Amino acid sequence: MENRVVIVGGGLAGLAAAAALAPRGCAVTLLEARPRWGGRASSFVDQTTGETIDNCQHVSMGCCTNFRHFCQSVGLDAYFQRERRLWFIDEQGKTSVLRAAALPAPLHLAPAFVGLRFLSWHDKWNLARALDRLARTGAAGGDEPFLEWLKRHGQSPAAIDRYWRIVLVSALSETLDRIETRHARKVFADGFLAARSAWEVWLPTVPLARLYGDKLQAWLQRQGVAARLQCGVQRVCLAEGKVYGVELRGGEVVAADHVILAVPHHLAPSLLPDSLHAHPDLAGITRLETAPISSVHLWFDRPISPLRHATFIGRLSQWMFNRALIQQPPVANPGSTGWYYQVVISASREVIARPQEEVIRQVVGELAAIWPAAGAARLQHARMVTEHKAVVSMVPGVENLRPPQQSPLRGLQLAGDWTRTGWPSTMEGAVRSGYLAAENILRNMQQPAALVQPDLPVAILSKILWKL
Numbered sequence: 001m002e003n004r005v006v007i008v009g010g011g012l013a014g015l016a017a018a019a020a021l022a023p024r025g026c027a028v029t030l031l032e033a034r035p036r037w038g039g040r041a042s043s044f045v046d047q048t049t050g051e052t053i054d055n056c057q058h059v060s061m062g063c064c065t066n067f068r069h070f071c072q073s074v075g076l077d078a079y080f081q082r083e084r085r086l087w088f089i090d091e092q093g094k095t096s097v098l099r100a101a102a103l104p105a106p107l108h109l110a111p112a113f114v115g116l117r118f119l120s121w122h123d124k125w126n127l128a129r130a131l132d133r134l135a136r137t138g139a140a141g142g143d144e145p146f147l148e149w150l151k152r153h154g155q156s157p158a159a160i161d162r163y164w165r166i167v168l169v170s171a172l173s174e175t176l177d178r179i180e181t182r183h184a185r186k187v188f189a190d191g192f193l194a195a196r197s198a199w200e201v202w203l204p205t206v207p208l209a210r211l212y213g214d215k216l217q218a219w220l221q222r223q224g225v226a227a228r229l230q231c232g233v234q235r236v237c238l239a240e241g242k243v244y245g246v247e248l249r250g251g252e253v254v255a256a257d258h259v260i261l262a263v264p265h266h267l268a269p270s271l272l273p274d275s276l277h278a279h280p281d282l283a284g285i286t287r288l289e290t291a292p293i294s295s296v297h298l299w300f301d302r303p304i305s306p307l308r309h310a311t312f313i314g315r316l317s318q319w320m321f322n323r324a325l326i327q328q329p330p331v332a333n334p335g336s337t338g339w340y341y342q343v344v345i346s347a348s349r350e351v352i353a354r355p356q357e358e359v360i361r362q363v364v365g366e367l368a369a370i371w372p373a374a375g376a377a378r379l380q381h382a383r384m385v386t387e388h389k390a391v392v393s394m395v396p397g398v399e400n401l402r403p404p405q406q407s408p409l410r411g412l413q414l415a416g417d418w419t420r421t422g423w424p425s426t427m428e429g430a431v432r433s434g435y436l437a438a439e440n441i442l443r444n445m446q447q448p449a450a451l452v453q454p455d456l457p458v459a460i461l462s463k464i465l466w467k468l
């Protein structure tokens with residue numbers, strides 16, 4: 001039986017593929033170039049505090065059914081906390097809470113929406129009409145830049161800036177002029193309109209390194225996966241049109257019947273045979289665009305906010321996470337290294353052009369304007385982390401550039417949040433790509449299995465209104 005699978009890349013796509021294939025009779029080898037697992041969803045030790053901190057807070061939603069399935073199947077779901085309230089704070093410090101009422105979708109968030117204090121009545125009315133029109137565009141959505149679509153549908157600058165931008169920049173990490181309408185629609189349809197629990201936010205309660213490092217690696221080891229860190233692959237080996245393994249940077253060849261290339265899109269072409277680069281399925285890879293995400297990590301000498309997290313309106317700071325409260329079990333003595341907060345700035349192109357100290361000062365000033373305790377507190381330590389190629393941008397036309405998982409070569413699958421999953425570049429997209437690649441391998445081995453999980457069941461009213 002041809003069951004040897006080599007997976008190149010220990011990010012979520014590679015990890016999900018390994019978790020799906022190992023229990024199904026495959027001899028899996030997982031190769032990761034870096035000294036840690038998790039790829040773009042990983043942690044590192046902050047030298048000043050000695051704490052393991054994430055490169056950036058990672059958030060999942062109820063509609064991310066494959067990511068959740070992956071976490072459940074490898075025993076990680078206990079390390080996530082479900083958040084059923086979202087706090088929005090405007091420039092005046094007024095707080096609005098988004099929470100579901102005891103109503104079926106899509107009405108569940110309507111009372112909270114009506115109560116949002118940072119939108120005018122006029123904007124709320126227009127917004128609701130535009131949401132309805134957006135849902136009616138159908139799944140194909142259209143490839144118009146979403147900003148144009150919003151203007152065509154009578155959205156005021158305030159509604160665009162204080163609602164549409166707030167949701168989409170967090171979800172897709174792009175500016176509205178660089179988001180395809182189809183992807184904007186997906187966020188609102190899947191995340192807010194289709195199912196009652198879809199909008200709920202899931203936060204990891206431990207650093208990502210503990211999830212995808214210690215916890216997951218122990219599980220994979222029990223399944224017989226040979227997982228190797230600091231094992232960079234330099235090329236996929238090919239003979240007579242068939243892949244037979246991969247060559248490591250040191251020259252060692254690891255034999256395989258199937259290879260899954262689960263590296264970031266900008267690194268994939270250099271590992272593939274030159275002859276493949278012009279193939280119509282793969283020619284678009286080098287034209288995929290990316291967006292940066294920055295996170296400002298702050299350690300104060302005292303608590304500055306009673307909230308676990310908060311989204312800000314009209315500020316540079318977009319989303320604050322109070323790690324001392326989110327962490328489980330609660331940090332025993334947060335005062336020993338300081339009270340740790342993280343502020344996320346997605347689509348942070350303007351931020352990275354500025355000096356870090358200036359950005360940190362602005363973020364601290366914004367927190368102090370909302371919570372006076374932040375102004376009185378002593379900032380013990382601060383750092384900014386930017387991932388320059390954080391996500392693939394869902395720009396108009398992007399779907400034509402994303403390759404399917406089955407490559408033109410027998411024995412070679414592609415995986416990663418950048419491949420064609422129907423999802424944006426997220427943990428859910430990465431897991432889906434890993435499952436899709438694994439499904440192809442199992443089909444080729446004459447052992448077909450359905451790995452990709454269904455979406456949440458659509459509420460009856462959402463089906464009737466919008467055929468979601």
Ligand SMILES: Cc1cc2nc3c(=O)[nH]c(=O)nc-3n(C[C@H](O)[C@H](O)[C@H](O)COP(=O)(O)OP(=O)(O)OC[C@H]3O[C@@H](n4cnc5c(N)ncnc54)[C@H](O)[C@@H]3O)c2cc1C
Binds near residue numbers: 267391429430
């Ligand atoms: C700052 C930031 C914030 C984010 N926030 C969120 C969020 O809140 N919610 C969300 O859903 N998503 C978020 N994302 C996106 C999410 O992290 C990614 O979509 C997902 O982790 C991508 O997984 P992947 O496996 O496709 O790719 P990657 O994570 O990039 O994994 C690819 C792996 O391949 C390895 N590799 C590369 N070359 C080689 C080689 N030659 N040999 C062996 N290994 C190699 C890399 O080291 C890496 O580990 C965020 C991303 C960033 C950067």
